[in-house]
Amino acid sequence: MPTTQLSFQSRAEHRDWLSRNAALPRGFRVGTSSLTFVPVEAPKPGRMNLSLIALDRPTDAFAAKFTRNAFPGAPILIGRQRLQGAALSAVLVNNKISNVCAPGGVETAEQICGEVGRLLGRPGAEVFPSSTGVIGWRLPADAMVAALPAAVASFQSQSILPVAEAIMTTDLYPKIRRVELPGGGSIVGIAKGAGMIEPNLATMLVFILTDVQVSRAELRATLDEAVDGSFQDISIDSDTSVSDTVLLASSNVVATPDLAAFRAGVRQVCRALAGDVVRNGEGVHHVIRVLVKGAPSRQIARELGKAVVNSPLFQCAVNGNDPNVGRLVCALGKEIGIRGTPVDPSKISMSIAGECIFSQCTMRLSPAVEERLVAHLKGAELYASVPPPDGMTFKPGIDYPKHERCVEIEVSLEAGSASCEVLGTDRSHEYITENADYRS
């Protein structure tokens, strides 16, 4: 979704780019610390990072979108209450344990928020909690409280990069996007993603900070609109997280003459971060971009795009640089046939990399077409699997995004004027390895 494509030759080059884009908007301080703990539920010790994002002065200009999963985590339950409150002073994020459906989860989170408030001289109710990691386990409250002063002691107001790193779980690299506004002020967003990604109304953990003066109502409308055109349109594995959160907060320090530019800026940051999350999805070798156009509605276009990128068989074929376009047709045909989508199958055409491969219910294939499609798939590959030393444990071959090329698919329905661009991924040995024993 980024308008200009980035590419990097090394981790160092990527890090350098991140650092240059990590400057905090005015009015914020951030700090991190870490701790070790032994979960109550399993005997193996783990390491957890804490991240604190604090406002110099409490703000009423904050907005958040949450998962629609029916078993939301304790931070989501609390966050929904916080949205009703008058002010936000800080956000506390931990990785490793998501505090979802754990006994006493809400009470534990409130206790820790209270302690953050005490350290900052503000009420605990102005602290927004956010957690990601294993579902069902209890937070190690005492160890977390003990690690909070170190996070406060590390406060600085220059760079969000330490936080972008500290919130990662299986992410390979931090994700930061920024927009400088023409009238002054900036918007900076960070995201953690990797797995359990098919957002619905919001996704993953995303924190977007700005110093631009915007009213609460305006801020919330802006986030609604931006999330709908970005995180809503991606899927890595069709699993909608119990912890999805996108938070936008302003320190209200910089007066803005141009609200439209602010809105466009938030949209741009959201779309770029959504693309980053997909590209750094667990085990992702290829990003697949499906543009569905000529649809009766944007919702239908999105559903058909998702049907393509969530098809396990198509995902595997793309992983193998195998242009098995029959599976593309199968995935679309399933969705249309089963949902009764109001389109005429005989009018549908499909192209890959601009090459028409299907129209009038007939494939347009030849060895020459096949050759060009294979070249396109290979060109969009981020890395190839390498046989692991133990024969089983596949590890991703990169820790930075080499390029932003995608497998480009276009589906034309000739059934209306709506469209949607959906981003998804292939399915690899690295995904299986990562998720066959995630908690160990």
Add this chain to the structure above:
Amino acid sequence: MPTTQLSFQSRAEHRDWLSRNAALPRGFRVGTSSLTFVPVEAPKPGRMNLSLIALDRPTDAFAAKFTRNAFPGAPILIGRQRLQGAALSAVLVNNKISNVCAPGGVETAEQICGEVGRLLGRPGAEVFPSSTGVIGWRLPADAMVAALPAAVASFQSQSILPVAEAIMTTDLYPKIRRVELPGGGSIVGIAKGAGMIEPNLATMLVFILTDVQVSRAELRATLDEAVDGSFQDISIDSDTSVSDTVLLASSNVVATPDLAAFRAGVRQVCRALAGDVVRNGEGVHHVIRVLVKGAPSRQIARELGKAVVNSPLFQCAVNGNDPNVGRLVCALGKEIGIRGTPVDPSKISMSIAGECIFSQCTMRLSPAVEERLVAHLKGAELYASVPPPDGMTFKPGIDYPKHERCVEIEVSLEAGSASCEVLGTDRSHEYITENADYRS
């Protein structure tokens, strides 16, 4: 779904069991042959099997259910017409190419049916075509016609096993189920499955033969009912094939005193074959059985069960014998939250292997529970992955079904009296290997 559990120590023992259950009902003959061909669309030669199932006398008692995919194959388009016809004389099945969305696919299939009819002395319109394999490629009509006489020459009326073998694609072993009816006569079914399996109204290729005298209307009602309680309730990869077909034909040779026993017999054959198809799904190490009960409707129970078995993250965890029950909760919560399923999340409880692990929105976990769940998962494993010689190409470790144990999950909704038992699978390196380059 089988009521008594089978287990086998070796391929030979499984083959022996298949042979003993393969006797054809009276009034049928079967034959097979094979051919090599070079597809128009790709330069690599392939090998194809032809299977002919012929009735001694044309019958009007035949029924079929087809895929709801919006891009059905030519055999489905023709099959829907055949259902309107007066008589069925034979079924011709080929593997390797599914004849879906291929240029001139219907004409080619009709041409080959005409040739089968000529050899049998019947009209081509009494021949039912069925194809499975690569989507989009053209059938090698000339080579297929040339191989037909050999299939006819091999006709015999003893065993369906050669056909159960010849229709396989990525299946590891043939699938046959039979029921002997108390009043005389029998029902014998065969199936090919493996990938692209989330049936909708029908699935895969399944052929069920009987010699029991049943009217066409009765036969069709019986198949409707049996498919709804069997193939409709399984998923290997959520991909609904463009070729799904279940066909039931009677030679009408044996008068039956007991129509209820016949119906129950067809139901039993369908349920057992559905279980076989799942157990022999591509790369399957574990079969997952989810019983959803206390549901407002059977359809809702089925959707929730499918949401569990189609969750990539839960599939991977099961593959690693990792009882990551958080992903089970996440998968259910996604479906309920996004579809707006009319149930109260706080009333839902879940158990694995009879052990309650979730109730009142809270996990019930401990190291002891974890240990018992790991043991249950390991007990349901069919085989473990072995590091492949080339480091990349994982091959299934078995070519027969060692046992019929499942990962047993129960979800209680307390929201009604309907229930559904859904069968699904884990997700493995073998699935990725199989599907990263299926066509080569």
